[in-house]
Amino acid sequence: MVMELIVDNKHAEASSPALHHTLPVEVIRTVLELAAASDKAAGAKLCCLCSTVRLWLLPVLYDTVVLSSAKTIERFAYGQMENPDSTAVYPPPTSIVRKLWIGPTSSTVQNDLAYSSSAWPITLVHQILVRCASLHALAIVNLYQGDWFRLAHVLPAGLRALTLGPVHGKVDWRYLPCSASLREFTSMDTYMMDLELQQIVAAPGIRTVRRVYSRVDHINLAFDQLDCVEKATSLEKLEIVCCAESVERAASVLEKIARCYKLNPERIALVPKSHISGSTFDPIAVLFNDWLLSWRT
Numbered sequence: 001m002v003m004e005l006i007v008d009n010k011h012a013e014a015s016s017p018a019l020h021h022t023l024p025v026e027v028i029r030t031v032l033e034l035a036a037a038s039d040k041a042a043g044a045k046l047c048c049l050c051s052t053v054r055l056w057l058l059p060v061l062y063d064t065v066v067l068s069s070a071k072t073i074e075r076f077a078y079g080q081m082e083n084p085d086s087t088a089v090y091p092p093p094t095s096i097v098r099k100l101w102i103g104p105t106s107s108t109v110q111n112d113l114a115y116s117s118s119a120w121p122i123t124l125v126h127q128i129l130v131r132c133a134s135l136h137a138l139a140i141v142n143l144y145q146g147d148w149f150r151l152a153h154v155l156p157a158g159l160r161a162l163t164l165g166p167v168h169g170k171v172d173w174r175y176l177p178c179s180a181s182l183r184e185f186t187s188m189d190t191y192m193m194d195l196e197l198q199q200i201v202a203a204p205g206i207r208t209v210r211r212v213y214s215r216v217d218h219i220n221l222a223f224d225q226l227d228c229v230e231k232a233t234s235l236e237k238l239e240i241v242c243c244a245e246s247v248e249r250a251a252s253v254l255e256k257i258a259r260c261y262k263l264n265p266e267r268i269a270l271v272p273k274s275h276i277s278g279s280t281f282d283p284i285a286v287l288f289n290d291w292l293l294s295w296r297t
Contacts, residue, residue, distance in 0.1 A: 029056050036060045064099040070112045070119045077124035094131035103141030107284040116144040129154045139163035173199040186210040201232040212241040214283030216253045223261050243275035
């Protein structure tokens with residue numbers, strides 16, 4: 001784990017090459033940040049050079065955190081807890097996390113975070129969210145809908161993008177701590193009540209709502225609720241994402257269904273995608289890859 005490699009090293013502090021250099025500090029910092037961004041394991045080792053380098057690289061190493069198993073959730077959570085025998089790390093890693101994914105990153109790879117699995121360490125996830133005060137984008141995937149209420153009230157107040165599914169719990173926008181700051185909401189393979197969706201699209205700060213369906217079977221559910229966006233004022237785009245074995249197949253399905261509805265092209269976007277990743281049906285992997293690319297903090 002990264003935290004195990006970030007320790008004080010007085011000898012390195014005293015003899016660090018960074019203290020005896022001819023290059024501008026800005027150049028050294030840029031080189032180290034690029035190295036850490038391309039290889040996080042190497043970046044963690046570089047943090048041992050001195051406290052200055054550690055301050056430079058921690059935001060790079062912890063900008064995006066992916067916790068894809070119960071074990072990684074436990075290691076990350078316990079690594080943030082105060083231990084009298086350990087050396088304090090400043091700033092605390094959880095305080096600089098900007099993007100956080102919790103849940104499996106694939107539908108096919110064996111994982112202990114199965115839907116409704118008792119292996120989900122909900123209490124530790126709760127503690128992590130409480131500490132991630134600077135979080136901008138959060139994805140919680142494969143969480144049993146009955147457990148959602150245990151986490152909804154501790155979402156960071158400054159959260160800007162939230163991704164949930166498949167089959168997530170009810171999202172009551174009125175009581176989310178981050179309802180005023182959220183700009184994007186993505187829901188995967190979930191039936192939402194009309195009132196629930198109306199509250200989301202009518203929120204003053206919301207800009208994009210994305211309904212993702214991993215198969216073509218239930219895509220009509222999103223079309224049937226188009227009336228819910230009529231009274232939205234700040235909403236810029238409602239994306240209906242249809243996944244099929246190919247982009248062409250998904251586009252054909254969307255086009256056929258769209259003929260039966262009156263769409264506002266300025267607000268409604270139909271997005272065809274393939275649910276194939278690595279030659280297999282893997283919608284969660286597709287969602288994960290899109291999530292990594294779509295939000296820039």
